[in-house]
Amino acid sequence: MTTLDARSLFALTDDGAGGWLQTCKRRLKFLLRFHRHRPHMEAVHGLLERHRLQPLLQAEPGLMLRPWRSYLWRPLCRRRRSQALLAHLDWAAATFGSGGLLALYQGRALAVPGLPVDGLELLLMPSRGTVREGELTLELRLQGEALMRAAFSVVPAVLVDATRPPQARAMVVGNLQGLRDSVEGTRLLAQRAERLRPQALLIAALQGLASGWGLALIAGVGRDTHAFAAYRGLSRRILADYDRLWEEHDALPGAGHWRLPEQPHCDLEQIPSRKRSAARRRHALRLALHAACWHFAAGRPSAPDQAQALAAMDGKTGNR
Incomplete structure (x- = not known):
């Protein structure tokens, strides 16, 4: 299993807008939130690897960040947000197949x-x-x-x-x-x-x-x-x-x-x-x-x- 790297994930999800200083501020905030939510993010990362869906991190890197914010409906806590995302990805991989799900995210x-x-x-x-x-x-x-x-x-x-x-x-x-x-x-x-x-x-x-x-x-x-x-x-x-x-x-x-x-x-x-x-x-x-x-x-x-x-x-x- 590969290690989930915060700096690499930040590079995938941040566009560098606003110049060097603003990017540094966002990076610091990102790293703090990453360590707070790390167990949930590692669970999502592990599921992607089990289903051979690692390319989704390139096509949709924001998947890893779902547990951070309000998701699906308002009262959902971060643990249940992670549970909902894991269950959906597990269901989607079983329903469409890993190859079919990747093709779906690639625009098919x-x-x-x-x-x-x-x-x-x-x-x-x-x-x-x-x-x-x-x-x-x-x-x-x-x-x-x-x-x-x-x-x-x-x-x-x-x-x-x-x-x-x-x-x-x-x-x-x-x-x-x-x-x-x-x-x-x-x-x-x-x-x-x-x-x-x-x-x-x-x-x-x-x-x-x-x-x-x-x-x-x-x-x-x-x-x-x-x-x-x-x-x-x-x-x-x-x-x-x-x-x-x-x-x-x-x-x-x-x-x-x-x-x-x-x-x-x-x-x-x-x-x-x-x-x-x-x-x-x-x-x-x-x-x-x-x-x-x-x-x-x-x-x-x-x-x-x-x-x-x-x-x-x-x-x-x-x-x-």
């Missing part, structure tokens, strides 16, 4: 096939710029234009719900945001996707991935438990009202998190009869997207099409 995003909307794309990639809110990003695009993305990590479920068994895993969604200058793309998507909003499609996709990977639950951070909520400057980046967002998608409040259902839900009995047909089509589309992502995550060759999803939903609702 994974595309979900068989989507039910013409021109719609879902790309799975490492998080860039939102790493403290989740290690992976699922990005929704239409005809090549990015409309919305979500950052998430896969962590031990006991970190979210203490009643879960130790081996269970949970998807924690730490960020879900639309992208600027996507008004026209969002309008076109509404035309092609039964007037559904991008967040409804993206959440259905996340539910499908979590089900396909066999995860025990899906948790979304709340407005006050977002990783940046305690920072005066960074909190300005939180543009979404997460509590309202999850509640609109049938999530239930928990201890700092919202618990999302395993798949999209639609109660047709609560919808006026004149609007029920359109609601059925929208729900069928979300189910088809969920199915495509489920098959992608589970490693199946193809997904049911929209007509099959509609027939399945009609069977569950009794054609009301």
